[in-house]
Amino acid sequence: MSGEPRPVPRPTPETLPYWEATRRRELVRHRCDGCGAGSQHPRAICACGSTDLTWTRCTGRGRLFSYVVVHRPEPVFADEAPFVLAIVELEEGVRMTTRIVDVPADPSALPLDMDVELRWLELGDVNLPVFAPARPEGS
Numbered sequence: 791m792s793g794e795p796r797p798v799p800r801p802t803p804e805t806l807p808y809w810e811a812t813r814r815r816e817l818v819r820h821r822c823d824g825c826g827a828g829s830q831h832p833r834a835i836c837a838c839g840s841t842d843l844t845w846t847r848c849t850g851r852g853r854l855f856s857y858v859v860v861h862r863p864e865p866v867f868a869d870e871a872p873f874v875l876a877i878v879e880l881e882e883g884v885r886m887t888t889r890i891v892d893v894p895a896d897p898s899a900l901p902l903d904m905d906v907e908l909r910w911l912e913l914g915d916v917n918l919p920v921f922a923p924a925r926p927e928g929s
């Protein structure tokens with residue numbers, strides 16, 4: 791036991807729409823209306839200079855791009871180790887840092903490019919987007 795409460799993300803004015811969406815269990819990203827580029831991180835101005843950014847909903851499907859198995863995390867996360875910290879490339883083409891759940895924290899269970907799908911980790915007022923191996927079509 792760490793004794794400390796698990797940290798919960800604190801919305802800022804820029805990230806509030808993102809966290810409000812997670813309460814509805816919707817994963818959203820910023821898409822630029824000027825050039826079409828997407829970003830998983832909220833931002834006020836696109837690299838192209840446009841400020842016309844729209845929150846758009848993601849499908850929640852993606853693939854495992856990269857990961858590490860964390861055995862010795864910060865003390866506050868010690869109870870959860872080992873866990874899988876991953877970069878998932880969403881179907882929309884943007885990459886996000888997240889966790890892989892519902893699978894052993896072992897490389898034999900984590901082939902790169904594995905299809906993954908969105909799940910939610912409930913943390914008080916917010917839901918954290920995490921991913922698990924995708925279930926086969928129709929199941």
Ligand SMILES: [Zn+2]
Nearest residue numbers: 822825836838
């Ligand atoms: Zn742009």
